[in-house]
Amino acid sequence: MNASDIFSARRMPHDEQPARARNKAALVSYFKEGAVADPREIGIELEHFLVDGTGEPLSYSQPHGVRDVLETLSERYPDVTVHDGDLLGVAKPSMNVTIEPAAQLELSAGPFGSLDTARRIFDEFEADVADALQPVCGRALAIGYDPSGRAADKELIPKARYAYMNEYLSAISPWGPRMMRGSASTQVSIDYRDEADCIAKMRIASVLTPLFALICDNAAVFEGGPRPHACMRTEVWKYCDPDRCNTVPGLLDAPFGFEDYADYILDTPAIVRMDEHGEAHYDSRPFGEIHAETPMTRADVEHALSMVFPDVRLKSYVEIRPADSMPVPYAIAYAALIKGLFYDDENLAALEEACMQIGVRDVWRAKEAVMRYGYRAHVYGREAALIADELFDMARKGLAAIAPHEKALLDPLAALVAARATLADIS
Template identity: 30%
Template structure:
């Protein structure tokens, strides 16, 4: 979610519906300006005892942020507390329980993306070693109850923690116990956005299966391969899901704006303070104003904040966000953008990827989404399984990346970043199933062994 700083002021008032649409229209870029943004979260834990450090304790999250400033990161504060960092490699921010996130800079190639990830991981490991903390690459805390976890000093998270239990039973787990890898990609036009949105939304369960990496809850198998993905099914139905309207005739910027106008608000920032507006209507805020903010009208900054508070599998802002993957190790941080860039950034690949799924009905799409958290690559799809679709999709992505012709200094194109995903499809085993094999085998039922094997 977007990080605000104390220094930011409220933006200009929204004058018309056109102002809402302009955010999406301004995202349209010619192909030579398309970029890749990669976000990845990881769990921070004490090397001794594996506890999750709080913000204020010695050697905790605040000290981790402070320690990273040696690498040129600048601090971002809220209410006098450092809650994020900004620099040439993007932004470092905190999820609600201290999950540590790099929201990377928009970059031209996957080679640059992986260089960025490598720099970041080297930096956090250096500072973490001094503080006695490590970093775990999973989709969900394998052994922590909600009560075991700290809460970060970000006002919006307090608002969300109060509201989440009123609309779903797993929203607090989403906030406190999960990590993800995401990719942000550009579009050329409204029509290009629509085609990319539909294709990536239909194929998002494939990413969920390939990256499934959250099979444990509080030290035991939870019956899922991606419990993180399952969590979204009972978080808040008004801001999650597969969005059937995306596949309807006429979908575009207008229809997305209408959807977002009806997604309930969380907050608005006024005078540097977060005002709790949970459950209020942005549409009403625009049309009539809100009793909570008498005489006030929404601003463009309110709108961009609000766009970050819907959580479907794919999300539109001034770019498209791919949101279906669990957190994982370094190689899969690079593999996720490789998958989506390969499928979406080459016209021939995009056409071929859409051909894989364009005949699926809305009922098919819903059934695949519902089954994939448990079934992974074995999930049934029309004519086969997700594993079958995965083979074809990866071959398409490989061709798409080769066609881009983005080479590193050794002359390698970007297709090599797909290697971890080809290995998963060929084996038929998701990362979660490999963890379960270890749990039932060499770990002898001891989930704590995951810290030695899955840390960065």
């Protein structure tokens, strides 16, 4: 396969998809079901690279590798996910441990009403992983990009979805395989009251993506050598796949709503189609074509929503995705920043007004600027450092109104911003 095979196929017009209206309605209904009366909770996902005592990465299948780590963790996380004999995840209430394409270990936890609880749960997980790594004197690295070598040399885990993604994305550029094998993130998810609140939060988070990436920059090494510039994951995602990454098309334009996001999903090439038995199949047609004559089930909807990777993704919550993986105190600080900004009505209104005239080209230029200049970058007409200062001031004020005891959780990241430094700078 090559890139021309992906992009040259005739796309089926919407009016040739008899089930499209029903499928669009199914997606919109799913989004509406996610609304909550009083948004206050936070979900957090944190990915890690596992290495042995010499710093060499652990693969899934090697002795004492990631599969064995999951096996050890299953003693405390007894709800296991096994496919074709391969252990792919473990869980217990509020804590879901899975593996990413090259065996990056991820904890998805929450939702949390209290970030103190989140801190306790993530600390507990880190201790459990450290115990599981004792046979190889290993460590779990919470960093944005694998420091050990070329991403393409890393083994993929035995999961068909990832084999198909690797095939498809490799035909576009080298950035897709680097994303799959070499990157690790901190993702924070927030709730919304209704459609208008959801879209406002998505727009603001999309505009703030370059600032969040800078504040959380934690990738000092790229492909085995010194990084060429700041915010390496920003570049990885910029060029990974134009159909499913960066800013959601039309999101920063008015009007935009759940139906527009549903169209975006239905018009995105699937890469992976799941059959009625839960088996994955390669399929480069858009989801609208795959389900042109067959109404989507809830499982179909959830799968389709998982196969797009924009800066800010909508499921039954808003998922904010630009931050690098970071050690737990910094990940919690980032969650506190998001909470203080997005769950305080005054802050939300001020940010919505400030972002109103910013378009997708402005976001693209802002990404380029922070990659090149870091905190000295000019972003949306102002110095990035000054905007970052203001974001933390707003978050403190917001937390003072909704969760005063959590203001101190901002301190680890706030100290870096005040020093005009990132974790990548001091690593």
